[in-house]
Amino acid sequence: MSGDQLHNDSQIEADFRANDSHKHKDKHKDREHRHKEHKKDKEKDREKSKHSNSEHKDSSEKKHKDKEKTKHKDGSSEKHKDKHKDKDKEKRKEEKMKSSSGDIKIKKEKENGFSSPPRIKDEPDDDGFYASPKEDSKPLKRPREDDDADYKPKKIKTEDIKKAKKRKQEEEEDSKAKKIKSKDKKVPDADKRKKPKKEEEQKWKWWEEERYPEGIKWKFLEHKGPVFAPPYEPLPENVKFYYDGKVMKLSTKAEEVATFFAKMLDHEYTTKEIFRKNFFKDWRKEMTSEEKSTITSLSKCDFTHMSQYFKAQTEARKQMSKEEKQKIKEENERLLKEYGYCVMDNHKERIANFKIEPPGLFRGRGNHPKMGMLKRRIMPEDIIINCSKDSKIPAPPPGHKWKEVRHDNKVTWLVSWTENIQGSIKYIMLNPSSRIKGEKDWQKYETARRLKKCVDKIRNQYREDWKSKEMKVRQRAVALYFIDKLALRAGNEKEEGETADTVGCCSLRVEHIKLHPELDGQEYVVEFDFLGKDSIRYYNKVPVEKRVFKNLQLFMENKQPEDDLFDRLNTSILNKHLQDLMEGLTAKVFRTYNASITLQQQLKELTNPDDNIPAKILSYNRANRAVAILCNHQRAPPKTFEKSMMNLQSKIDAKKEQLADARRELKSAKADAKVRRDEKSKKTVESKKKAVQRIEEQLMKLEVQATDREENKQIALGTSKLNYLDPRISVAWCKKWGIPIEKIYNKTQREKFAWAIDMAEEDYEF
DNA sequence: GGTAATACTTAGGATAAACGTC
DNA sequence: GACGTTTATCCTAAGTATTACC
Numbered sequence: 001m002s003g004d005q006l007h008n009d010s011q012i013e014a015d016f017r018a019n020d021s022h023k024h025k026d027k028h029k030d031r032e033h034r035h036k037e038h039k040k041d042k043e044k045d046r047e048k049s050k051h052s053n054s055e056h057k058d059s060s061e062k063k064h065k066d067k068e069k070t071k072h073k074d075g076s077s078e079k080h081k082d083k084h085k086d087k088d089k090e091k092r093k094e095e096k097m098k099s100s101s102g103d104i105k106i107k108k109e110k111e112n113g114f115s116s117p118p119r120i121k122d123e124p125d126d127d128g129f130y131a132s133p134k135e136d137s138k139p140l141k142r143p144r145e146d147d148d149a150d151y152k153p154k155k156i157k158t159e160d161i162k163k164a165k166k167r168k169q170e171e172e173e174d175s176k177a178k179k180i181k182s183k184d185k186k187v188p189d190a191d192k193r194k195k196p197k198k199e200e201e202q203k204w205k206w207w208e209e210e211r212y213p214e215g216i217k218w219k220f221l222e223h224k225g226p227v228f229a230p231p232y233e234p235l236p237e238n239v240k241f242y243y244d245g246k247v248m249k250l251s252t253k254a255e256e257v258a259t260f261f262a263k264m265l266d267h268e269y270t271t272k273e274i275f276r277k278n279f280f281k282d283w284r285k286e287m288t289s290e291e292k293s294t295i296t297s298l299s300k301c302d303f304t305h306m307s308q309y310f311k312a313q314t315e316a317r318k319q320m321s322k323e324e325k326q327k328i329k330e331e332n333e334r335l336l337k338e339y340g341y342c343v344m345d346n347h348k349e350r351i352a353n354f355k356i357e358p359p360g361l362f363r364g365r366g367n368h369p370k371m372g373m374l375k376r377r378i379m380p381e382d383i384i385i386n387c388s389k390d391s392k393i394p395a396p397p398p399g400h401k402w403k404e405v406r407h408d409n410k411v412t413w414l415v416s417w418t419e420n421i422q423g424s425i426k427y428i429m430l431n432p433s434s435r436i437k438g439e440k441d442w443q444k445y446e447t448a449r450r451l452k453k454c455v456d457k458i459r460n461q462y463r464e465d466w467k468s469k470e471m472k473v474r475q476r477a478v479a480l481y482f483i484d485k486l487a488l489r490a491g492n493e494k495e496e497g498e499t500a501d502t503v504g505c506c507s508l509r510v511e512h513i514k515l516h517p518e519l520d521g522q523e524y525v526v527e528f529d530f531l532g533k534d535s536i537r538y539y540n541k542v543p544v545e546k547r548v549f550k551n552l553q554l555f556m557e558n559k560q561p562e563d564d565l566f567d568r569l570n571t572s573i574l575n576k577h578l579q580d581l582m583e584g585l586t587a588k589v590f591r592t593y594n595a596s597i598t599l600q601q602q603l604k605e606l607t608n609p610d611d612n613i614p615a616k617i618l619s620y621n622r623a624n625r626a627v628a629i630l631c632n633h634q635r636a637p638p639k640t641f642e643k644s645m646m647n648l649q650s651k652i653d654a655k656k657e658q659l660a661d662a663r664r665e666l667k668s669a670k671a672d673a674k675v676r677r678d679e680k681s682k683k684t685v686e687s688k689k690k691a692v693q694r695i696e697e698q699l700m701k702l703e704v705q706a707t708d709r710e711e712n713k714q715i716a717l718g719t720s721k722l723n724y725l726d727p728r729i730s731v732a733w734c735k736k737w738g739i740p741i742e743k744i745y746n747k748t749q750r751e752k753f754a755w756a757i758d759m760a761e762e763d764y765e766f
Numbered sequence: 767g768g769t770a771a772t773a774c775t776t777a778g779g780a781t782a783a784a785c786g787t788c
Numbered sequence: 789g790a791c792g793t794t795t796a797t798c799c800t801a802a803g804t805a806t807t808a809c810c
Contacts, residue, residue, distance in 0.1 A: 352798095353798085353799075353800085355798095355799090357799080357800065362801090363779095363800090363801080364801070364802090365777090365778080365779090365801065365802075368801090411772090411773065411774090412773080412774075413773075413774085416772095416773095419800095421801095422801090422802095424771090424772090424801095424802095425771080425772065425773080426800085427772095427773075427774080429773095429774080437775095440774085440775090441775095444775090489776095489803070489804075490803090490804060490805085491803095491804095492803075492804060492805085494802095494803095499801095499802075500802090502802085502803090504803080504804090532803095533776080533777065533778095533801095533802060533803055534776095534777055534778060534779095534801075534802065534803085535802095536777085536778085571804075571805080572768095572805085572806095575804090575805070575806095586804075586805065587804080587805090588775085588776095588803095588804060588805080633777080633778090634778085635778065635779085636778080636779075638794090640792090640793070640794090643793090644793070644794080647793085716777085716778070718777090718778090719776070719777060719778080722776085722777095723775070723776055723777085724776090746795080746796065747796085748796070748797070
């Protein structure tokens, strides 16, 4: 157990102090063209190989170079590769020389503190109270009423109802205020009745049922199909578009696309060159030939009037009367009721995204080469419907046809279509509260728990592998060490030019790390600096073991900054290896495992039994935060952050004054009582005492809130809470300390984690 | 065996709704 | 009840991993 892997309070504190520089969204700018040269080189290489290798087909050429990189099955391919790389390098050097003047240096960042997963203690295995959904437990039958003929949303076992009722009651209490409010709002009777009574009360406990055999996702599926985006409504006559200072009436198609841009006018996107270029190119495709010949420059286009019109509309929407708002709400509810649910195997389940994505401009994240491109309108003819053969097949809108109707129960999606920006498939799937998602989620945490049992062995093995004679094995071992220690993502290969230039572990390049034999009094420090998923910057200085350090030096030998650090490795090689170590093990399981185990340990460490509830919740949030830091879950500081902190501070100040006053009053009441010695003054003292206590508590609450908020400035807790932390840990913690679960999970989260809330007891161990 | 296609999870920002305060 | 702030929900991009295909 190495000390550097231990989290402690002060370390976490340090993390927060340092994270002024944690969020780096803006900093991308100075990196934006860092890889341009690299890309250009590769582009050139492609060209080169095209010419020298005429039998290659276009499509294979595009990948040629990358593929070469990943070929390392045997010595010959390695040789080939090296040769190839040498050529590349020379070329790059030249290019580099030419371009180095334009290379912008990255701003130096403060260290964001090294947060690494804590070490694993040997803990008793607790596999067992509930049948865990392991892959190996594959029941052949599911003891449900699977008669495919009758699929009304089902009633649930009666014994569940009590508990469900209880839960419901709690929820109701929790949202008492809301309900009262909604009553005030004169919700129509029908609405008032339907929700609380029927379905909600009878929550189905799918986790108490046996699962389908591997591969089968459902036996019956019926739904109403997707909801399409509303058709385009042309602008009113008085809303003008100007070109080169003159009013210009646009054709409907061109106007629609123009409105997409106008709606984003205040956004930084519209100032970016790539965005503008892509937009203009796609916009022109929608223009009439006349428009095309007139509108030749985007900078001469004036969308401000259109933009103002949309702003006014937004404003008007805000100003709508209660009745109007209510009407919209009801319409949405109707839509939800009709299209928002499906029937899957006797149960009515909520659909996550039943609305088709409307057309608009593509907003890629980070430095995305396709930002600004037109996302076209999806028509029924683009849609593939997936449902049961014997279900009522959804009808396409009048005058339209579906692209296809299929009946594939090996998948979970209900609807799919291919989007035009990346050519990827989009799906309509079920809500996280559904059985099909919940089971998978549960299974994910069970896999992570299995990793817990063999992680020591795996760690020993990769440490051994650092000494391997085979380069490939060494690289794999070092990469795995990073994935384990730093919770890095796997790092699949990406197609160049199609997406922002981001990397994960296996795709790290030499330029993404710096080696410091000694730094700030620590030996063998690796400095990471790269853009990860969503172009979120990962910056960390990590002391590593000597052998890792030496290996990294070796991997970087004779390489250019743009070369892959792990040139003999990719995610599929790594995952194949992991599969051999443990069934179901992949790189991402380490993230889940380390996140959950960190939460559990942090909770143990930080929870003070004597604390009151708000203080305990602060501890919980701090534990959660440790995980968020580990996983590098960042957010842009809220725009109103400073202001809200100031508000809170003034509240605290006011409370302090109030407390001082109350204390003074108590003091004089005491003095008074001493003199008078009567019942009345005694009572006054008591009540003043209570007042002081009450105010002290309020003050403490506010102070805790301020601490929490400050520490959370740039850290997003939600992602880890929703995706990485075994909810049973949180549930057990709540039960152990008598914290209402509502303080930790909101309604949606409670729905998603219903299985965990129901099954975890206070002694649950991850 | 490599690549492309597919399916699904994870992610942060935008927006809407709820809430608190005056 | 208006308004500002906070929180929840929605949205969809961007990952991972597996599967299908040549």
